[in-house]
Amino acid sequence: MLSDNARGALLMMAGMAAFTLSDSFMKLLGQELPMFQTLVWRGLAVSAVLGLWAWRAGAFRVVLTGHDRRLIVLRALFDTASVWFFLQALYHTPIANLTAIMQALPLTVTLGAALFLGEAVGWKRLAAIGVGFLGVLLIVRPEAGGFDVYALYALICVVVVTARDLLTRRMTKAIPSLLVALVNAVFVTVFGAVGMLSETVQLPSPQAALLLCGTSLAIVGGYLMTVMAVRTGELAVVTPFRYVGLIWALIVGFFLFREWPDMLTQLGAGLIVATGLFTFYRERVTARKARARALR
Structure with a gap:
């Protein structure tokens, strides 16, 4: 029988696979449908599923303060902006390269928490963050024609996304995650509807409809499995398995898009993942020492 940590790790890996599938379907849809219409069709499906899920979980019964509402709306605005930038990059960048760059998020969030939230970050984690940023530079290579x-x-x-996650850290624990996800989905859908005014409206082809169903199911499934993962296993054990998303992106990129990153990109991705894992390890060590001091 699997332990809770083993089940949590498997759920996290499956969740990362689902998110990678969703991104892959969106990349394929970029050849079929205008971007804003894609966001509307997917947003309607995701909002309906999340809305029903939130209603059944009682998320709408939670009383929110004005401060919480402002944070939810501001986070949704940042999330909507991130969707636009992400899709623009996804449509024109190898999926493994983009996924590798996004793996720098734990590093940027750690740095942002130190700069803007006053969280303590030692020199070892700062050095790791610097090495991780070097990995990002190896991938994007500003001096190269690429x-x-x-x-x-x-x-x-x-x-x-770093700004979005820092806002998330300022939210009270009383805010249901499902409600936050639903508001994000609604904002992205409205954003797509406004953007549609600049596009020629077309109905999805049968192939595009299948891809839309696929990306909608995958993104909801990814959210569900990652939430289940952190609730099933210990956070310290489960969280590092997020980096498996890079492996899934390499596999999908190779077999679906015939893409494979060059050696410098692979080295950069390796540096980002290694420093991210080290940063997470140092956070565990710091938390353990803090608990030990509190017990004295």
């Missing part, structure tokens, strides 16, 4: 506006969009996406 650096273009879409690589810049990927970097902007990291910054925007």
Whole structure:
């Protein structure tokens, strides 16, 4: 029989696979449908599922303060902006490269928490963050001809998602995660509906409809499995398995898009993952020492 930590790890790996599938379907849809219409169709499906899920979980009965509402709306705005930058990069960048760049998020969030939230970050974690940023530079290579506006969009996406996650840290625990996810989905759907005004409306082809169903199911499944993962296993054990998403992206990129990163990109990705794991390890050590001091 599997332990809770083993089940949590498997759920996290499955969740990362689902998110990678969702991104892959969106990349394929970029060849079939205009982007804003894709966001509307997917957003309607995701919002309906999350809305029903939140209603059944009683998320709408939670009384929120004005401060919480402002944080939820502001987070949704940042999340909507990140979707636009991410999709622009996804449509024009190898999926493994983009996924590798996004793996820098634990590093940027750690740095942002130190700068803006006053969280303590020692020199070892700061050094790891610096090495991780070097890994990002190896992937985007600003001095090389391969650096273009879409690589810049990927970097902007990291910054925007970092701001979104820092806002999340300021939310009270009373705010249901399902409610936050639903508000995000609604904001992205509305954003897509406004953007549709600049596009020629077309009905999805049968192939596009299948891809839309696939990306909608995958993104909801990914959210469900990652939530189940952190609730099933210990956070310290389960969280590092998020990096498996890079492996899934390599597999999907190779078999679906015939993409494979070069050696420098692989080295950069390795540096990002290694420093991210080290940073997470140092956070565990710091938390353990803090608990030990509290017990004295």
